[in-house]
Amino acid sequence: MASVATSLAMVLIVVVAMSYGLLATHADINFIARTCKKTNNFALCMAVLRANPKSAQASTEHDLASIALQIATNTTRKNAAAICDLDYKHQGTPEAPVWHVCVKAHVLAAADLIAGAGPSFHVGDYADVLKIVSEAKGAGDTCENAFKAIHKTSPVTDMDRQTTEHCGLAGDLIRLLLTK
């Protein structure tokens, strides 16, 4: 009898633990959704935050803003590196000056996010973070416009849009911290 009771107790503990886990997961998703409703692009916010495993541990708007800033920084850095590579490959071509515009915009954006926005977020200077993120958000448009000006289809439209979107999301979430 004792062993049946023990087994039953263990089953109960496992069931309770599992439902607690499920509830916790739902709570996280609800929290992300509530926060994303305060941004300019709910669907984008949900997609970007839920794709990152760190979001599951977030319990405050500050946590989500921090994650979004890291995502924006990582995206911008990755895209800046890829565009540098493409710039190098287009040396001596008629499009070379356009590639230089794109490299400059993306590398400056990445450098400002890494060296400026990260440290400012850390010390709670959200106004400065917002300024840097808003400027970095413009890198994609700067590059796209440079290709438009020579009537060429940009080969980096997806990267430009990703940088714009991720910096935009980080900006939206950082703005929520300004009013606190």
Ligand SMILES: *[C@@H]1O[C@H](CO)[C@@H](O)[C@H](O)[C@H]1NC(C)=O
């Ligand atoms: C951003 O990149 C760094 C370094 O590669 C990594 O440690 C960090 O987890 C990334 N952040 C997010 C939110 O993905």
